[in-house]
Amino acid sequence: MTHRLRTTVLALVTTVGVAALLVAGLRSSGEASAVPGLSFLPGPSSTPVDSAASREGDLEDRTVSVDADEPAVTRLDPALRDAVRDAVAAAADQDVEVRINSGWRSTGYQERLFAQALVKYGSQEEALHWVATPDTSSHVTGDAVDVAPTKAAYWMSQHGDRFGLCQAYANEIWHYELLTEPGGTCPDPEVR
Template sequence: MVRVSPRSRVAGRPTVVLAVVAVVAVLVTVTALLLAALGTPAPAARGTAEPPGGGGPTLGAELPVTRFTPLGEDDGYLGEGEGVSPFAEDLPLLTRMDPDLLAAVRAAATAAEADGVDVVVTSGWRSKRYQRFLLDAAVTTYADEEEAARWVATPEASSHVSGEAVDIGRTDAADWMGRFGAAHGLCRTFANEMWHFELAVEPGGTCPAPRPDASAG
């Protein structure tokens, strides 16, 4: 019978411990490499997003960030409180709008300027992911999908995504457009959004009554 002394058994333990540590280190390294390969979300810029047009409740949420890429000009995104001239060039939020709608907005803006009113566009065409962000932010704010739907349409139903809607700012310009936009075919679409306009009639026609909100069929 071969006897193993207590000293020999104790001496073998550090070897086993080192082997276990080495295996754990390899697993941690492999996990880190996999996570790096999959990519990590871009950090969100802190702030809030507001229903475009300078009116309505503020949507309490982080500024638009998707899983990998923050929203930008190619999504039709403008920062909170920002607006652009309807005559600006090379901005997707304008160039991807329906051409007839853009022409009508520009004609109306020229007429408004003659009345001393400065018209800016606070939102025009939007990408589907931008519209999805706005809807998700509204659901978070109201904690109620039905209430959120009164303010923000789904990407599939939004006239902004199809390029058939424009939001006008500031308040005096939206008010002017509500009173005189029909001369250019522009009508306010929703009663709860004084800034939202669509090309709804022939120039000089009579606008239909606005629908109560975006959830109304």
């Protein structure tokens, strides 16, 4: 390779690298997690993230609106999504913003979460306290949402039943499913 050619290739590689960083920055700028050093980029964008992770319902530490064009929310059971929409509006009337940080998940994504939990907690028994297998997860069937931030989770624990939304597990104040009729009584959260 001549010196000139090598210089050209290097310049090309650098340009592609910078472009990739800019795209990554633009994509994440629409959500809470800003990329350090790229804060000069334009503010929130409505461009949906269309990554391999997103298509599996993996929001990668982002939170999204219930109305986002993201498989994590578009693939939820429509009745659940409608109930969450109503809850989001009612919470907003009380100045509480309810965001979604997990909804529908692909089987593959749930498998990876369970594998990570096995490593983290050291045994299947412990892991099952926190993460369901793909066979049993209500996220995989589109029947569960995890809400954020914590203030939103507390709001949901107090008012979710108005919309049929109930905290399903005692140790997960963020995880809600449609477990009663609107205005009904939620079953006690399951201890697992």
